[in-house]
Every structure is written in structure tokens, then in C-alpha cells.
Amino acid sequence: MTIKLYNTKTRKKEVFEPIKPGHASMYVCGPTVYERAHLGNARPVLVFDILYRLLRHEYGAENVKYVRNFTDVDDKINARAAQTGRPISDITDETIGWFLDDMGALGALEPTDAPRATAYIGQMIAMIEDLIAKGHAYAAEGHVLFKVRSYTDYGALSGRSVDDMIAGARVEVAPYKEDPMDFVLWKPSSDDLPGWDSPWGKGRPGWHIECSAMAYELLGSAFDIHGGGNDLTFPHHENEIAQSKCAGHDFANVWMHNEMLQVEGKKMSKSLGNFFTVRDLLDQGVPGEVIRFVMLSTHYRKPMDWTEKKREEAKRTLGKWWERTAQLPSEGEISVPSDFIAALANDLNTPGALAVMHDLYREGRLQELESCMVFLGIDEKADFGGMATFGFSASAEELLLSNELGRRWMDLRDRKQFGDADRLKSSAAEIGVELTVTRDNGTQTASAILSGAVDIEKLKALIR
Structure with a gap:
């Protein structure tokens, strides 16, 4: 089977060829853990869960390594701790548990590794020291900053030039920066903030260095796929590339980004009253499989619009499918149809895969339909309370x-x-x-x- 994926770096769809034949590796940026995951947070989880399943189907589960991190050191977490008076570790442990429970309810497989940033502080310090030694970073007033202009390809992923970014910037430039575009690798911590001893004093890492250090530690100098939402393309992923490349790492071959989520045609916002978490929907009785189905009904590179109409349509469709497959006799493992796999192998065309499943239902090919449902993680046959057809x-x-x-x-x-x-x-x-x-x-x-x-x-x- 040939898998084709759209590579943000090259801006075209390419045949996926693993660095190590017969094996695949993937890193996906995970959540900052201080509050419940909202519906938009679930989209990259589900997108890359489907890719993970496809890679496992192609190469075997034992030959696919999938890393998704938890950012458990961050100023938002610090602010939540100060606001509530709770220990930071209690907040992060609780939120990680929530996240895993909620994503599990949506049918997402857990990744091979789910590292916490705080477990890799030593690796981050070592990488920062290496960047300073190579002339790509400098220490200033307890901070360490990356020299953006030392990496000539900065901006290639997002299609921006450094000069244009500076011209469009509206932020006050810290006096210790040599250049307005330089970004923080390490920053000082006061006594009331989490901090670790370092050559530059007690402090904590900047956000971007976390993923570079964890990816290198768990996947090596070069790996196949790096994923996340398109809001991470700049500056997070751009900065990851710069610091990793300057540290001498090949880093990721393929960059994949999913589009954002809307609710009833509008950006999800607390001020608009259309903001809700995954747990909100689950507690309202919306089965996780329905949420998953709605998400997969839109291609990952297109904006996803969550609507009540789509939710009801998904509920009806799954109700019919589940009812018709519920009493199927056990006939051992049934292979998924080739046209279903071909749709997914074409840049994760989940709407195309669902179209194949609609055809299977109409044609009465229910064993094959069920095999596709299992593949997509929508086979749990939730109780809809009288919704059955x-x-x-x-x-x-x-x-x-x-x-x-x-x-x-x-x-x-x-x-x-x-x-x-x-x-x-x-x-x-x-x-x-x-x-x-x-x-x-x-x-x-x-x-x-x-x-x-x-x-x-x-x-x-x-x-x-």
C-alpha cells in the first residue's frame, strides 16, 4: 500500500517513505495541562489517532512509535496554582488524568510514549548548553535566548521572512534580547515558581525547547512525522526546527497540521457562549463515538464546523450501523475493504472512508462495515436510549x-x-x-x- 501525506514543509502531497524501512515514528504536540480539554483540543488527537491506526495497519503495531507529550511546566499552570492555592503537581496530575479519560472516551488509542516535560529538564539543559557552545544561543540576565538569525532557513515552514515578522510585530522587545525575534530557551524562576538548577541560575525551560528535547530523547536525531494543529506552525514548530537543526539533529521529515474547529460557523469562544469541553458533551449524554464520527466527517486540512445538525446526523447513522451489526455472527477477523484503506492512505481522507462505509451499509456488506467501524474506533455500540432504527x-x-x-x-x-x-x-x-x-x-x-x-x-x- 502507498500512503500519501500532505507535507506542510514542502506544501504538497508526498509518498510516505519511512526513514527506517518497515518502521514509522511520529511526534505530536500534546496539551498544556491546567484545565479540561475543549472540543478543539480533541481534533489533533483524533486526526493523529487515525494516522497511528493506519501506520499500525501498514507496518504492524510493534513497528510504530508514537510520542505525544504533556507540557506540565508553563506560566498558565503557575497562574492556575496561584489562583486556586493548589500545588502545581496536583493540578497537572489531575488534568492529565482528565485528558486521558476524555480522549479514551472518544476512542483514541494511547500513544507509545506520553512524556511529561518536567521529566526531561536535564535533556533540555544539555541541548541549551550545546546551542550556546555552537553560537546559536546566548545567556542574558538569567535568560537564555536562541539567535534566530543564526538559522538561515528560519520561517521556511510557515512561509514567513524574519524581516516581515519583525515589521508586523506589536510586542515590546525585552532589553536583554540581541534581536527582537530571538526567543526564550530558559528563563529565571522566583522562589514562588517551579525552578531547576542550571548554569544560568534557578529557572525553567521555555515552551519550544521541551518538544525538541523530548523528541530527540525518544525518537532520535531524525524521525518520520511531526504533527499538531496549524496554530502551532508559527512560532512553536518554526522554533522547534530552528533549535533542533542548529543542535545538529535532522528532526522531522514530514510536517502535518490539522485545521481549526468552529461551532455553528463561529470560532469557539467563551464570550460567544459556544465554548464547551469534551467532558461537557459526554456528560450531556453525547456518546464519544458520535463526537468522533462528526470529527472524522471533515478532512483534517479543512476547518471543522461542529453543529447540532451534524451531531444528530451522526447519531442516526451510527444508530443504524450499530443496530444492523449488533447481531452479526462471529466469523473471525474480517479484512477491511481495500477502497476503505485506500481512502485513508490518501492523506487521511476520512470523509472518503466514511463514504465507503455508507456503500457497505446500503449493499448489506455488514461484516465489512463492522471491520471498518472497528478500524475507525466507532464500534462500541453505545446505548442511545431508544434511538435504534x-x-x-x-x-x-x-x-x-x-x-x-x-x-x-x-x-x-x-x-x-x-x-x-x-x-x-x-x-x-x-x-x-x-x-x-x-x-x-x-x-x-x-x-x-x-x-x-x-x-x-x-x-x-x-x-x-
């Missing part, structure tokens, strides 16, 4: 014939033979088959819903 176990023949009836009905509608379509729908209703249209991402499909056992001969007669 029918309450009995339909036979395979009933399913196949009713789905064929749905295709015939939709074909009449597509050919604008509405009179014949209406008559067929009425006849189907008389024998207990409801024909409806389902809309998913603008695509109309027919659904045949059985209210109970049907007369097979009458069903066959309608199809003839």
Missing part, C-alpha cells in the same frame, strides 16, 4: 433485499420519476419498510428502515 434482529436476506429496494427508490428519484418513486415508497411502507433519505456532508443516500419482520416474497415482488 428497529428493535429486532433482521435476517441477512431481509437486509439485502431492503437495501436493494432503497437503491431502486433512490434511482427513480435521481431520474426524476417521482410518481413511480412515491408509489414504491407507499408499497414498501405497507409491508413494514420505511424508505428515507439521509444526508451526510451534502451527499444524499437512501435508507431502508425495517419496523419488524417482513414478508420476503412481497419484498422480492417490489424489487422485480
Whole structure:
């Protein structure tokens, strides 16, 4: 199988070729742990969870290493501790537990490694010392700063020039900086803030150095994929590249970024009243699989718009799929269809993969549908409290014939033979088959819903 991924660095889709044949490595920037994960935080988790599953399918689970970090030293965490009077370690431990529980409820696999930044302070100090020795960083007033102009390719990932960035800057430049664009690798800590001993005094790391040090420690000098939200492209990922390259590391080959999330067409914001966490939705009774389905219905490089309409459509679709696959006999492992995998291998085209699954449902290929659901992590068959499309176990023949009836009905509608379509729908209703249209991402499909056992001969007669 050929996997193609869009590389932000080259701005084109490329064939994925691992550095080590038969093995794959990936680093994804994780959360800063001081509060519950909101819905937007979940998007990169789910995007790269699908990529992780695809890589495991291609290379074997034992040959894929996936690292996603926790930033547990940060000024936002310090502020939360000061506000609440709680120890920083209590806040970070609690928030990490929340995050893992919430992402698990969305069906996300845990990565191979989930390092905490505070466990790698020694590695960060060593990398900073190396950058100073090589002339790429300097100490000033208890700080250590990276010399941006010492790395000639700075700005290549985000497509910005240093001079343009300086011209557009509206921040006050610290007096200890040699250049306005230089960024902090290390900063001093007062007695009331977390700090570690270093050659530059008691202090704590800047944000960007964390990921460079952890990636190097866990994945080595070069690894295959670095991912995150596109809000991290600049400055975080740009700074990671600069400091890692200047430290002599090859760093990541492929850079992948997901687009942001909106709610009902607007940026999620507390001031707009459309801000909510993953836990908010789960506590409202929205199954994690529904949240996951809605997220996967939009390609990761397009803005994701969470709407109530999409949530209801996802709920209906999964309800039908779960109901029809719930009573399937166990036939061992069923391979996922090649066109399903091909869609995912084409730059994680999850809408295309879901379209394949809609076809499998209409064609009554339920074993294959279930295998795809397992692959995507939407196979838990949550209890929707009476949402099921029918309450009995339909036979395979009933399913196949009713789905064929749905295709015939939709074909009449597509050919604008509405009179014949209406008559067929009425006849189907008389024998207990409801024909409806389902809309998913603008695509109309027919659904045949059985209210109970049907007369097979009458069903066959309608199809003839």
C-alpha cells in the first residue's frame, strides 16, 4: 500500500517513505495541562489517532512509535496554582488524568510514549548548553535566548521572512534580547515558581525547547512525522526546527497540521457562549463515538464546523450501523475493504472512508462495515436510549433485499420519476419498510428502515 501525506514543509502531497524501512515514528504536540480539554483540543488527537491506526495497519503495531507529550511546566499552570492555592503537581496530575479519560472516551488509542516535560529538564539543559557552545544561543540576565538569525532557513515552514515578522510585530522587545525575534530557551524562576538548577541560575525551560528535547530523547536525531494543529506552525514548530537543526539533529521529515474547529460557523469562544469541553458533551449524554464520527466527517486540512445538525446526523447513522451489526455472527477477523484503506492512505481522507462505509451499509456488506467501524474506533455500540432504527434482529436476506429496494427508490428519484418513486415508497411502507433519505456532508443516500419482520416474497415482488 502507498500512503500519501500532505507535507506542510514542502506544501504538497508526498509518498510516505519511512526513514527506517518497515518502521514509522511520529511526534505530536500534546496539551498544556491546567484545565479540561475543549472540543478543539480533541481534533489533533483524533486526526493523529487515525494516522497511528493506519501506520499500525501498514507496518504492524510493534513497528510504530508514537510520542505525544504533556507540557506540565508553563506560566498558565503557575497562574492556575496561584489562583486556586493548589500545588502545581496536583493540578497537572489531575488534568492529565482528565485528558486521558476524555480522549479514551472518544476512542483514541494511547500513544507509545506520553512524556511529561518536567521529566526531561536535564535533556533540555544539555541541548541549551550545546546551542550556546555552537553560537546559536546566548545567556542574558538569567535568560537564555536562541539567535534566530543564526538559522538561515528560519520561517521556511510557515512561509514567513524574519524581516516581515519583525515589521508586523506589536510586542515590546525585552532589553536583554540581541534581536527582537530571538526567543526564550530558559528563563529565571522566583522562589514562588517551579525552578531547576542550571548554569544560568534557578529557572525553567521555555515552551519550544521541551518538544525538541523530548523528541530527540525518544525518537532520535531524525524521525518520520511531526504533527499538531496549524496554530502551532508559527512560532512553536518554526522554533522547534530552528533549535533542533542548529543542535545538529535532522528532526522531522514530514510536517502535518490539522485545521481549526468552529461551532455553528463561529470560532469557539467563551464570550460567544459556544465554548464547551469534551467532558461537557459526554456528560450531556453525547456518546464519544458520535463526537468522533462528526470529527472524522471533515478532512483534517479543512476547518471543522461542529453543529447540532451534524451531531444528530451522526447519531442516526451510527444508530443504524450499530443496530444492523449488533447481531452479526462471529466469523473471525474480517479484512477491511481495500477502497476503505485506500481512502485513508490518501492523506487521511476520512470523509472518503466514511463514504465507503455508507456503500457497505446500503449493499448489506455488514461484516465489512463492522471491520471498518472497528478500524475507525466507532464500534462500541453505545446505548442511545431508544434511538435504534428497529428493535429486532433482521435476517441477512431481509437486509439485502431492503437495501436493494432503497437503491431502486433512490434511482427513480435521481431520474426524476417521482410518481413511480412515491408509489414504491407507499408499497414498501405497507409491508413494514420505511424508505428515507439521509444526508451526510451534502451527499444524499437512501435508507431502508425495517419496523419488524417482513414478508420476503412481497419484498422480492417490489424489487422485480
